[in-house]
């Protein structure tokens with residue numbers, strides 16, 4: 001990923017995200033309005049714009065943009081094009097066949113994630129966050145709709161090493177040192193010995209674990225292990241990082257620290273990140289976009305674009321903007337729950 | 342080294358119980374011998390004594406209890422007697438330069454060890470191949486596993502003579518072949534079961550992780566399944582080598598065998614020399630202990646070099 005994209009001003013990026021058949025929600029969102037999907041006026045149509053124009057094929061799709069983005073819309077006409085779409089899901093369906101009958105894990109999920117976005121997925125347990133991320137990683141096979149990653153099928157994208165995946169459990173091999181754990185994907189992908197060594201050193205520095213290269217996983221704390229597993233996902237320099245509750249098992253202080261580090265890392269590398277979490281503050285602090293989901297069947301109820309600046313010190317969490325955003329996410333989660341009752 | 346004290350304590354207790362058990366076990370033989378030597382014992386005649394319990398005999402004839410500790414053909418030899426017999430068969434043989442004579446336990450132990458190792462190698466190989474096949478093929482899992490389990494329900498003492506006779510009819514002269522086969526038959530099973538468990542031990546998310554790297558099946562096998570299964574492998578090998586030794590000894594029991602620890606046990610029985618039986622039994626136990634310890638040491642070295650705590 002090049003440095004220029006990370007230098008892009010996040011405020012100028014527009015969500016371009018599609019939300020389907022959720023009109024009831026519209027009334028709940030005071031400061032938000034639905035707009036018709038933006039027609040690609042200017043600049044010259046790039047791939048993503050063309051896609052954005054096609055997507056409301058279902059007929060019920062409506063694009064949503066925060067009020068604050070109106071000015072950005074205007075500014076955009078003059079200059080900055082949208083970053084290209086990296087992950088595009090439209091009308092995605094996924095049903096698991098289980099012994100107790102089918103489980104509708106994802107229903108009509110449409111979402112566009114653009115290059116350099118930090119997208120958090122939040123929602124009650126069982127709403128399909130993991131399933132969506134696993135579908136992107138080609139670990140699950142959707143039963144309906146389309147899903148592309150970098151314009152390819154998830155399977156092709158996986159073979160093209162488009163993404164690194166971080167699981168909730170660090171899952172380091174106990175018989176390998178930290179350095180050799182990080183080298184695992186590199187060995188499998190056939191990097192040379194010298195290349196493996198330099199890359200390992202680089203990513204260890206990135207997650208601030210240099211000095212622990214020759215330790216075994218059990219000699220590290222849980223937070224350090226999780227950092228090592230992030231380093232492992234970074235080692236082969238995929239543009240997309242998919243993280244499923246990577247800090248779920250850690251205490252608040254370690255979590256804060258890792259969140260800060262992750263933001264810095266995202267800023268430095270300009271990667272596109274999909275991040276599942278249960279924590280509203282975590283989602284708000286980290287993300288450029290927050291996807292709120294609700295269960296049975298798992299679906300997207302809201303996509304919130306963050307007005308927060310890209311530069312985010314930890315104490316941004318005490319600002320009114322932050323609290324307002326957190327409030328909105330909480331409202332969105334409540335709305336999703338209300339569906340059940 | 343801290344573990345040596347409990348081990349010695351247990352050993353001392355076992356030897357003490359053994360030493361005490363010699364008196365009641367041998368009292369009848371001791372009284373028979375004493376009566377034959379002209380002493381008066383209570384009650385008279387071996388027949389009459391059969392009606393009386395060993396404890397009663399000991400109480401009524403306390404002066405003859407000690408004789409039970411120095412019989413030529415005791416029912417239960419004392420620890421010292423067994424130790425002496427072992428020494429006669431090993432250290433003394435070496436001293437006299439006759440380590441390879443037919444009366445040396447070293448010679449017989451070597452014969453047993455050879456076919457144990459062959460059987461162990463064969464059984465381990467079969468167990469490993471079977472485990473890999475079972476883990477990678479559902480069909481093999483469903484078709485092979487039941488037979489593997491059934492194979493272990495057949496008593497080996499019933500099967501061993503058949504294998505020996507069969508291999509004789511096939512014109513295999515060397516006795517080591519059927520013995521190694523019997524060994525392997527007992528040895529493959531723990532290796533198979535342990536390795537199936539070991540190769541399957543990586544969790545779903547570890548397999549998923551490899552999948553996200555687009556790893557090939559072979560890479561997954563070599564980089565994940567094999568190292569993950571090593572602790573299971575060593576545990577299986579320890580059980581396996583003990584089973585292989587039992588298999589070889591069982592293979593030496595049927596008529597015809599003249600060398601090997603199993604044959605020594607059989608001959609000791611036929612010639613009424615219990616000391617020889619006990620010495621051979623202990624030689625086998627010591628051999629098993631040495632083999633298991635060797636595998637244990639290998640396990641420690643290997644797992645430690647892999648950073649696993651042992």
Ligand SMILES: Nc1ncnc2c1ncn2[C@@H]1O[C@H](COP(=O)(O)OP(=O)(O)OP(=O)(O)O)[C@@H](O)[C@H]1O
Pocket residue numbers: 096097098103104105123124125126127128129130131132298
């Ligand atoms: N392999 C599977 N087989 C059957 N059902 C599954 C499978 N994986 C997930 N599900 C079901 O799909 C639904 C969504 O699961 P998913 O794991 O995506 O939820 P989640 O949002 O990640 O929840 P959590 O926050 O608890 O991790 C759940 O009802 C779950 O039971």
Ligand SMILES: [Mg+2]
Pocket residue numbers: 129130131244
């Ligand atoms: Mg989950």
